Amino acid sequence: MTRTLNSAPKGNSNIVVLHGCAHNPTGVDPTDDEWKEMAKIMKSNDLFPFFDCAYQGFATGYLSQDNFAVRYFVEQGIQLVIAQSFAKNLGLYGERAGAFHLVASPGPGASSTVDRVASQLSILQRSEISSPPIYGAQIASIILNDPRPFIEWEADLLTICGLIKKMRKCLKEELDRLQTPGTWGHIVNQIGMLSFTGLSPAQVLELREKCLCIWLKLEGSVLRA
Ligand SMILES: Cc1ncc(COP(=O)(O)O)c(C=O)c1O
Known part of the structure; x- marks a missing residue:
């Protein structure tokens, strides 16, 4: 990956899409040190990061740990955008709720950059969507702005993340118990909802043809756990 980033054409018209956490479809995230290395290359080659964040809270269970990469890039003064989805972590599938963030790099031009991007976005939204769905956004707004539902949401994320980890563990143990050929460590080493099985x-x-039986058995183990 670093080789690819290093050989990418330099300049901030070159956009690199990065998954903020719980990478889809592999479930393999860079370590904090690897993110730092990527930020260094992207800063020195003036590449433009576009973070796709669909699973904040689903990797470690903690919102503040799952946004390490974005926070680190911002701390480095790198200008970036984030497309954030609330479909999974707020259970708002089908409501099209999310947020677009632009973080301008610090400096005298920052507020003018924000104004210019905001005016372009409002033109785009008016011509392409016009009146966007509001219901999911209002739910997200209540949860994000009111401390009581926010705390409850954080606890729910920990619960769901714990369940995902338990399911991974049960699946690996069952594959090991059945002496299934191959190595299955990746099932517990990968994180989030998705797994690259190989x-x-x-x-x-x-x-x-057969996954229904495995699923029911797995769910049984999880419920007993
Ligand atoms: C990395 C990633 N980004 C975005 C999405 C889609 O988000 P939304 O349903 O809010 O469009 C998904 C999965 O559905 C995803 O895995």
Whole structure:
């Protein structure tokens, strides 16, 4: 990845899309040190980071840990944008709720950059969407701005994240118990909702026929755990 970043054309018209946490589809995130290395390369090559954040709180269970990469890039004074989805972490699937953030790099031009981007976005939104869905955004606004539901939401994220980890552990233990050929450590080492299994297309087709049984058994173990 660093080789690719280093060989990318320099200049801030070159956008690099990064998943903020719980990478889809691999479940493999860079370590904090690897993020730092990436920020260093992107800053020195003037590459423009576009963070796609759909799972904040689903990686470690903590909002403030799952946003390490974004916070670090901002601390380095790197100008960036973030497309943040609330579909998963607020359970607002189908409501199209999310947020777009622009963080201008610090300096005398920062507030003019923000104004110019905001006016472009409002033109785009007016011509493309006009009256965007409001219901999900209002729910998100209440949860994010009122301390009581916010605390409850943080606790819910920890619960769901714990459940995901338990499911991963149960699946690995069951595969080990059945002496399934291969190594399965990646199931517990990867994080978040998604996992890169390494299964072949033929194995996936086979699973499609049988996965219902595995799921029910797994759910049973989780409920007993
Ligand atoms: C990384 C990533 N970004 C964005 C999305 C979609 O977000 P939304 O449903 O809010 O458009 C997903 C998955 O659905 C995702 O995995």
